[in-house]
Amino acid sequence: MYKLMNITTSAVEVEEVSKLAVENIYDIQTRIGRKNLPYKSMELFLLKSKLNELKFSVCGFFPLDWTLIYSMVAGITTYLVYLIQFREMEQSRSSSQ
DSSP, X not given: OHHHHHHHHHHHHHHHHHHHHHHHHHHHHHHHOTTXXXXXXXXXXXXXXXXXXXXXXXXXXXXXXXXXXXXXXXXXXXXXXHHHHHHHHHHHHHHHO
C-alpha cells in the first residue's frame, strides 16, 4: 500500500507540474507577444497540451490518482463490515443452539 501511495503521489505531482508548465508558457507568450516567439509551433503545443492533459492510468482502466486510493480504502472497509456482520451472525446462531 505504501508503494502504491508513493506512485500515486508522484503521478499527481507530475500532472500538476505539467499543468503549471502549460500555464507558464501561455503567460510567457502573452507577455512577450506573438511576434517574438515561433507563433504557430507555440500555439499548436499549447492547444495540444490543453486538449490532451497528462493523465496517468493503470492499464487504461482507471486513473492513477487519489480516487484510486479512496476507492481501495472504501472497498476494504465495506468488506470488513460484511465480514464482521457475518461473524456476529454466526456467533449468535451458535450461542442460540
